[in-house]
Amino acid sequence: MQQGRPPMEAHKAERAFEPDATPAQTNRSPDGRESYDERRNHILVVATDLIARVGYERASMREVAKAAGVSLAGLYHYFENKEKILFLVQFRTFSFLISSLREQLHGVSDPVEQLRVTVRTHVGHFAANMAALKVCSHELDSLTGDAYEETSRLRHEYYNIARGIVDxxxxxxxxxxxxxxxxxxxxxxxxxNWLYRWYDPKLSRSPSSVANQIVTQFLGGILNTDRAIQRARPDE
Amino acid sequence: MQQGRPPMEAHKAERAFEPDATPAQTNRSPDGRESYDERRNHILVVATDLIARVGYERASMREVAKAAGVSLAGLYHYFENKEKILFLVQFRTFSFLISSLREQLHGVSDPVEQLRVTVRTHVGHFAANMAALKVCSHELDSLTGDAYEETSRLRHEYYNIARGIVDxxxxxxxxxxxxxxxxxxxxxxxxxNWLYRWYDPKLSRSPSSVANQIVTQFLGGILNTDRAIQRARPDE
DNA sequence: GATTATACCGAACGCGCGTTCGAGCGATCA
DNA sequence: TGATCGCTCGAACGCGCGTTCGGTATAATC
Structure with missing residues (x-):
C-alpha cells in the first residue's frame, strides 16, 4: 500500500501548520478498503461533529478515537496532535468557503447581486456543514501560534471580500x-456567525429564504436611513 | 466578625443554583477590611476577566485563586465549585440586564422607542462590562443541569422582551x-451577541452611536422592504 | 526471502485539573 | 478561660488529559 503520506517526516520542521500538499485526493484502493486520505477525512468529520457538540476543550482525543473507530494511538498516525485537528477543520472550511465564494462571484458585477451571492453562499454552506461552521464561529480563539495566525488570515480574507462588497x-x-x-x-x-445558535434548516425555513431575508434587511438598513433615522434617533 | 454567610449549610440540598438570598449587600466592616460579600464579588470580577480571556475550560481554579489573591482552598470558601462561578457570572449579568432593561422601558410606549432603549441598554451594558457580556455570549453551553436551565430561562426571558418589541x-x-x-x-x-468579537468602545465609536446605527439599520431593514426587495430578490 | 515502510494498537507516562482534608488563627460569646 | 465559629491555607487525592513508547501484522520493494 503506497498511497499514504509518510507521517514520520512531520518532525523535521514546524511547517506543520501548512495545509497538505495533496489535499484529500480520495484515491481509493482497488479493493474495498479505505485509503489513507479517506480514513483521515472520516476522522475529521467525526471530530468536527464532536467538537461542535461539546466544544474543543471537552472533546478528548479518546472520544474522537472511539467515535472514529480507531485506537487512541492510531489517531496520531493521522494527526500529529489535537490542535492540528481543529486547525484542519477551520482551515478547510474557510478555504472552501472563500474559494467557492470567489467562484460564485465570478462575472457578477452588480454589488447588490454580489451581496446576494455572498450571503447565499454562506447560509447555504452553513446548512450543508453545520458542525464545521459552528466550530469556525465558536472556536476562533482555541488555536495558538502559527495555527491561529493562519486561520486568522483566512478570516480576514473572508471579511475583506464582504467588506469590499459592502463598500x-x-x-x-x-x-x-x-x-x-x-x-x-x-x-x-x-x-x-450567530446562525449556529438558532438556525436549523431541517426544522425551519430553507437556506435561500433565510439568506434572502438577511440580504433584504441589510439592504433596507443601509439604503433608507432617511426614513428610519427620524424614528431611530429623534434627539441626536 | 459576624456578617458572613455560613458556608457549611450549602451541603444540605441542591438548591445551590438559586441566587443568593441577600445578594451582594456590600456591608463593609468598621475597619478597612473587606467583608465576605466584597471579597466574593472581587473574586467574581477577577474570574470573569479570566474566563473572558481564556475561556471557561482553560480558566483553572488555581489561576482564579492566584489572580484574586486567595489560596486555592480558600476559593472554595466562597464558591462551592467551579461551575457555580460561571453560573453566578451569567446569572447576575442576565438578571441585571433584564431588570435594568425593564426599568428603562417603564413608561415608554412607542415600540420604536422601546427598541432604541433596548439596544442602547444592551450596548451600554456591554461597553461597561465587556468581560461579563463576552462570557454570557460565548459560554452559553458550558453549564449543565439546573444551572444551564436557569440561565437558559433568563436568556429566553431576555429574548421574549426583544421579540415582543420587534412584534x-x-x-x-x-x-x-x-x-x-x-x-x-x-x-x-x-x-x-457578536459585539464582543470586534467592538471595543475604548478604540472605536461610542456605545450610543453604535447602538444608534444598529437600530437605524434594523428599522430600515424591516420597514423598507419594498425598495430593497426589488434589488434583493429579483427572481423569487 | 530478506528488508523496509506503513498502518495500527495496548500500555503507560507525566502533568494539570477540580476538589477535599485537616489544621491554624483570631474574634466572639458564655 | 474555654468553647465555638468564620476564615484561611498547605498539602494531598484521584482522575482524565494529550502524548509517546515499543511493539505487531501486513504489504511493497529489491
Whole structure:
C-alpha cells in the first residue's frame, strides 16, 4: 500500500501548520478498503461533529478515537496532535468557503447581486456543514501560534471580500450615508456567525429564504436611513 | 466578625443554583477590611476577566485563586465549585440586564422607542462590562443541569422582551411585511451577541452611536422592504 | 526471502485539573 | 478561660488529559 503520506517526516520542521500538499485526493484502493486520505477525512468529520457538540476543550482525543473507530494511538498516525485537528477543520472550511465564494462571484458585477451571492453562499454552506461552521464561529480563539495566525488570515480574507462588497454598495447606492461601514459589515457578520445558535434548516425555513431575508434587511438598513433615522434617533 | 454567610449549610440540598438570598449587600466592616460579600464579588470580577480571556475550560481554579489573591482552598470558601462561578457570572449579568432593561422601558410606549432603549441598554451594558457580556455570549453551553436551565430561562426571558418589541414594531409599522419575525429578531440578536468579537468602545465609536446605527439599520431593514426587495430578490 | 515502510494498537507516562482534608488563627460569646 | 465559629491555607487525592513508547501484522520493494 503506497498511497499514504509518510507521517514520520512531520518532525523535521514546524511547517506543520501548512495545509497538505495533496489535499484529500480520495484515491481509493482497488479493493474495498479505505485509503489513507479517506480514513483521515472520516476522522475529521467525526471530530468536527464532536467538537461542535461539546466544544474543543471537552472533546478528548479518546472520544474522537472511539467515535472514529480507531485506537487512541492510531489517531496520531493521522494527526500529529489535537490542535492540528481543529486547525484542519477551520482551515478547510474557510478555504472552501472563500474559494467557492470567489467562484460564485465570478462575472457578477452588480454589488447588490454580489451581496446576494455572498450571503447565499454562506447560509447555504452553513446548512450543508453545520458542525464545521459552528466550530469556525465558536472556536476562533482555541488555536495558538502559527495555527491561529493562519486561520486568522483566512478570516480576514473572508471579511475583506464582504467588506469590499459592502463598500461598493455604499458607494453606488448611498455614497453620503452617515453610517459607519465597518459597523455595518460587522452587523452582517454577527448575523451570519450567530446562525449556529438558532438556525436549523431541517426544522425551519430553507437556506435561500433565510439568506434572502438577511440580504433584504441589510439592504433596507443601509439604503433608507432617511426614513428610519427620524424614528431611530429623534434627539441626536 | 459576624456578617458572613455560613458556608457549611450549602451541603444540605441542591438548591445551590438559586441566587443568593441577600445578594451582594456590600456591608463593609468598621475597619478597612473587606467583608465576605466584597471579597466574593472581587473574586467574581477577577474570574470573569479570566474566563473572558481564556475561556471557561482553560480558566483553572488555581489561576482564579492566584489572580484574586486567595489560596486555592480558600476559593472554595466562597464558591462551592467551579461551575457555580460561571453560573453566578451569567446569572447576575442576565438578571441585571433584564431588570435594568425593564426599568428603562417603564413608561415608554412607542415600540420604536422601546427598541432604541433596548439596544442602547444592551450596548451600554456591554461597553461597561465587556468581560461579563463576552462570557454570557460565548459560554452559553458550558453549564449543565439546573444551572444551564436557569440561565437558559433568563436568556429566553431576555429574548421574549426583544421579540415582543420587534412584534409590536411589525404590527404598527409593517403589519403586512413578508419578513419572518423570528429571523428578524435573531438577526438583531446575532448583531448584539457578536459585539464582543470586534467592538471595543475604548478604540472605536461610542456605545450610543453604535447602538444608534444598529437600530437605524434594523428599522430600515424591516420597514423598507419594498425598495430593497426589488434589488434583493429579483427572481423569487 | 530478506528488508523496509506503513498502518495500527495496548500500555503507560507525566502533568494539570477540580476538589477535599485537616489544621491554624483570631474574634466572639458564655 | 474555654468553647465555638468564620476564615484561611498547605498539602494531598484521584482522575482524565494529550502524548509517546515499543511493539505487531501486513504489504511493497529489491
Amino acid at each position: 461598493r454598495i455604499f458607494d453606488t447606492l448611498a455614497p453620503d450615508s452617515p453610517l459607519d461601514r465597518h459597523i455595518a459589515a460587522m452587523s452582517l457578520f454577527g448575523t451570519l | 409590536r414594531i411589525f404590527d404598527t409599522l409593517a403589519p403586512d411585511s413578508p419578513l419572518d419575525r423570528h429571523i428578524a429578531a435573531m438577526s438583531l440578536f446575532g448583531t448584539l
